[in-house]
Amino acid sequence: MTDFSGDIGLYQRRVAECPGGAAQRMAVLRSLSLEIGQAALDIGCGGGHLVREFAISVGSKGRAIGLDVSEEQVASASEYCAGYEATACVFGNATDMDFEDASFDKLASIRTLEYIDDVPAALAEMRRVLKPGGVAALVSVLWDHFRFHGPASSLNERILEAFRVHCPHQMLPMALPGMLARSGFVGALQEPVTLFERSFNEYSYAFWVSKLVAAFAVGEGVSSEDVELWLQQLQQADDEGRFGFVSVPVLTITHVSG
Ligand SMILES: C[S@@+](CC[C@H](N)C(=O)[O-])C[C@H]1O[C@@H](n2cnc3c(N)ncnc32)[C@H](O)[C@@H]1O
Numbered sequence: 001m002t003d004f005s006g007d008i009g010l011y012q013r014r015v016a017e018c019p020g021g022a023a024q025r026m027a028v029l030r031s032l033s034l035e036i037g038q039a040a041l042d043i044g045c046g047g048g049h050l051v052r053e054f055a056i057s058v059g060s061k062g063r064a065i066g067l068d069v070s071e072e073q074v075a076s077a078s079e080y081c082a083g084y085e086a087t088a089c090v091f092g093n094a095t096d097m098d099f100e101d102a103s104f105d106k107l108a109s110i111r112t113l114e115y116i117d118d119v120p121a122a123l124a125e126m127r128r129v130l131k132p133g134g135v136a137a138l139v140s141v142l143w144d145h146f147r148f149h150g151p152a153s154s155l156n157e158r159i160l161e162a163f164r165v166h167c168p169h170q171m172l173p174m175a176l177p178g179m180l181a182r183s184g185f186v187g188a189l190q191e192p193v194t195l196f197e198r199s200f201n202e203y204s205y206a207f208w209v210s211k212l213v214a215a216f217a218v219g220e221g222v223s224s225e226d227v228e229l230w231l232q233q234l235q236q237a238d239d240e241g242r243f244g245f246v247s248v249p250v251l252t253i254t255h256v257s258g
Pocket of ligand 1: 012016021045046067068070092094095111
């Protein structure tokens with residue numbers, strides 16, 4: 001299982017703060033249409049950004065819960081959501097959640113399902129905790145189409161290839177509608193939340209994702225000199241106006257029959 005603690009967790013939270021991270025949450029919030037008093041769950045809540053937005057959407061009469069399998073992420077999310085009423089960020093595994101049956105009106109999971117080995121087990125749990133008529137908004141990335149543009153081609157390919165091991169399901173959105181149907185969900189509408197960035201700076205999604213890629217590449221045996229060179233080449237490409245980054249997260253919206 002990919003461990004989102006330490007530097008990896010820190011970079012992931014910076015990714016979430018960037019406009020590209022916010023765009024994915026906005027797509028989720030729009031599709032869930034939360035109402036005051038509803039109960040909403042974010043599975044793989046990371047730093048708690050969506051949980052706080054859930055809390056604002058459902059108000060003090062509702063419930064906004066974040067769940068994550070990393071203690072560090074839960075601690076960070078709890079701090080980020082402190083002061084918001086009816087909110088809790090808790091430790092737990094998506095495949096075995098400690099919630100009552102039919103206890104949530106809506107749930108979301110952003111860039112998390114593709115890290116879970118047993119996706120059907122997580123979907124069965126989502127189905128169990130949702131009320132009849134409940135809605136799930138799930139975002140996963142088409143990792144085959146995740147690209148940085150700018151560094152020397154062979155180095156770029158080597159680094160991106162090494163990064164592939166960071167996640168067991170590279171193209172989950174393609175399989176997800178079938179999996180959802182087999183798990184008892186009804187319907188699966190899909191839309192891309194495409195990220196296309198031409199700037200590499202400390203407020204860009206690409207910048208913080210490159211740090212994640214670099215950390216995983218070193219873990220996969222690419223030399224730290226090569227990874228450093230790749231990062232320099234990204235910066236140089238930006239300086240010369242030829243930097244590019246493309247990622248295609250896909251939002252899948254599904255529901256439990258009412
Ligand atoms: C890429 S991060 C995304 C975090 C957050 N959803 C966001 O958009 O910023 C994936 C998160 O899922 C969590 N995670 C991975 N596997 C999980 C599991 N089986 N159950 C619960 N959380 C899990 C990780 O600890 C990590 O915080």
